[in-house]
Amino acid sequence: MLDLATTKVHDEARQGEQFAPFTNDPNIYGKRFYIESYGCQMNFADSEVVAAILNKEGFGATRNVEEADLIFVNTCSIREKAEQTVRKRLTDFKRLKNEKPGTLIGVLGCMAERLKSKFLEEEKLVDIVVGPDAYRSLPRLVNEASDGQKSVNVLLSREETYADIAPVRLNSNGVSAFVSIMRGCNNMCSFCVVPFTRGRERSRDAASIIGECRDLFEQGYKEVTLLGQNVDSYHYISNDGTEADAVSFASLLEQVARISPELRVRFSTSHPKDITDDVLHTMAAYENICKCIHLPVQSGSTRVLQLMNRTYTREWYMKKVDRIREILPECSITTDIIAGFCTETNEDHQDTLSIMDYSNYVYGYMFYYSERPGTLAQRRYQDDIPLEVKKKRLQEIIEKQNQLSLNDYKKDVGQTYKVLIDGDSKRSSEQWVGRTSQNKVVIFPKQDNATHKKGDYVQVTINDCTQATLFGSIA
Numbered sequence: 001m002l003d004l005a006t007t008k009v010h011d012e013a014r015q016g017e018q019f020a021p022f023t024n025d026p027n028i029y030g031k032r033f034y035i036e037s038y039g040c041q042m043n044f045a046d047s048e049v050v051a052a053i054l055n056k057e058g059f060g061a062t063r064n065v066e067e068a069d070l071i072f073v074n075t076c077s078i079r080e081k082a083e084q085t086v087r088k089r090l091t092d093f094k095r096l097k098n099e100k101p102g103t104l105i106g107v108l109g110c111m112a113e114r115l116k117s118k119f120l121e122e123e124k125l126v127d128i129v130v131g132p133d134a135y136r137s138l139p140r141l142v143n144e145a146s147d148g149q150k151s152v153n154v155l156l157s158r159e160e161t162y163a164d165i166a167p168v169r170l171n172s173n174g175v176s177a178f179v180s181i182m183r184g185c186n187n188m189c190s191f192c193v194v195p196f197t198r199g200r201e202r203s204r205d206a207a208s209i210i211g212e213c214r215d216l217f218e219q220g221y222k223e224v225t226l227l228g229q230n231v232d233s234y235h236y237i238s239n240d241g242t243e244a245d246a247v248s249f250a251s252l253l254e255q256v257a258r259i260s261p262e263l264r265v266r267f268s269t270s271h272p273k274d275i276t277d278d279v280l281h282t283m284a285a286y287e288n289i290c291k292c293i294h295l296p297v298q299s300g301s302t303r304v305l306q307l308m309n310r311t312y313t314r315e316w317y318m319k320k321v322d323r324i325r326e327i328l329p330e331c332s333i334t335t336d337i338i339a340g341f342c343t344e345t346n347e348d349h350q351d352t353l354s355i356m357d358y359s360n361y362v363y364g365y366m367f368y369y370s371e372r373p374g375t376l377a378q379r380r381y382q383d384d385i386p387l388e389v390k391k392k393r394l395q396e397i398i399e400k401q402n403q404l405s406l407n408d409y410k411k412d413v414g415q416t417y418k419v420l421i422d423g424d425s426k427r428s429s430e431q432w433v434g435r436t437s438q439n440k441v442v443i444f445p446k447q448d449n450a451t452h453k454k455g456d457y458v459q460v461t462i463n464d465c466t467q468a469t470l471f472g473s474i475a
């Protein structure tokens with residue numbers, strides 16, 4: 001059951017999601033692991049790699065933390081609040097461990113990378129600390145921790161992409177899956193901790209990506225989302241290849257789209273400076289490449305964008321939006337926005353509101369600025385906007401986005417769209433929920449005597465909407 005657009009980057013409804021054991025697993029496991037994930041989709045995809053590694057070691061997944069021998073939290077450092085949530089969960093688990101000695105607690109992901117052995121020495125909350133590039137060492141670390149040693153591996157790598165590990169799909173509806181195509185980020189946006197927690201950018205072997213997507217399609221999946229912090233800078237050259245053999249993102253996208261016209265392809269995230277006309281033309285050429293681009297603007301003020309080190313101006317971003325509209329008139333654009341970055345004036349804030357109007361975003365992930373230790377902004381600028389001003393501006397941004405979304409959804413009423421069925425709607429098993437190419441959620445009644453099933457495509461005529469959902473009936 002799924003009433004959510006599952007391909008969003010940082011889905012609030014998925015925060016803290018537990019890994020569900022995959023159905024029809026014939027193996028019998030002596031030991032159990034529990035894993036809870038926070039943050040962006042990359043983290044959820046990483047938990048699937050961790051699950052594959054642990055399965056191989058004889059650990060089966062459980063959703064019941066009390067029966068787990070191994071408890072993992074895959075963490076996010078992007079904002080202070082994300083870290084606070086994780087700390088609270090670790091304290092809960094520590095209490096559980098007191099009642100059931102022998103249980104091991106591990107922290108994975110960005111917070112592990114950021115705080116390293118502090119977790120063991122100062123906070124004494126966990127037994128195992130593993131950074132995002134060190135999951136292959138988990139079996140050894142678990143063994144060491146079982147012998148009573150505290151285990152840490154937070155080494156970042158310039159090569160690791162886990163290309164050869166087939167992820168065990170997490171809470172999958174069997175229709176959509178995420179496929180990591182690269183790791184790390186070289187961009188150094190001044191507010192962002194990611195380059196420090198996930199290391200240098202590296203692209204995964206193109207053949208292994210295409211192989212994974214083909215396997216998913218053969219297993220019945222109908223949608224893949226190619227994931228990376230900055231997918232448009234994907235650039236893969238095999239060890240014996242030369243620059244002339246390099247695979248670009250446009251070319252990778254095309255090769256995945258060619259697996260089958262029945263397989264929808266999405267991707268996230270696009271840095272505005274890197275998305276090329278080649279990518280836009282490839283999207284136009286293939287019906288099954290979904291017409292939806294996540295193009296985070298962060299701010300509408302050129303002055304603030306410069307402080308953020310985003311490397312584009314307001315005007316440059318607007319031209320990119322024009323170009324998308326020109327080549328892909330049907331395309332929806334979504335965004336990320338930060339309110340109240342260092343020195344932001346009311347005029348800068350007004351620029352953000354007006355660029356939202358200009359870009360006509362269908363959806364936005366909106367945050368107020370949270371200073372992160374070690375980032376360029378923390379070292380160079382003062383976090384000088386009072387919290388109540390940040391919150392007020394964020395509220396105005398959210399209200400603007402709600403209005404834009406509603407206006408946009410209203411335009412769909414009366415239109416007919418091809419919808420991929422995700423499953424039963426949350427509210428009723430007599431209704432389907434699915435998504436359009438633009439990634440808009442559609443709810444519509446099942447037809448009597450019809451043989452439709454999840455994973456099918458159907459034409460749906462829209463007859464009503466809210467700001468986040470379309471309602472319709474099968475055409």
Ligand code: SAM
Binds near residue numbers: 229230270271296
């Ligand atoms: N790589 C993506 C990009 O360039 O847009 C986004 C990565 S980040 C995981 C997701 C979003 O979190 C960012 O786009 C930004 O809006 C937000 N974010 C990052 N650092 C932040 C901070 N220090 N305070 C508030 N929001 C932040």
Ligand code: SF4
Binds near residue numbers: 185186188229
């Ligand atoms: Fe962070 Fe910027 Fe990299 Fe996105 S592109 S992960 S915001 S540094």
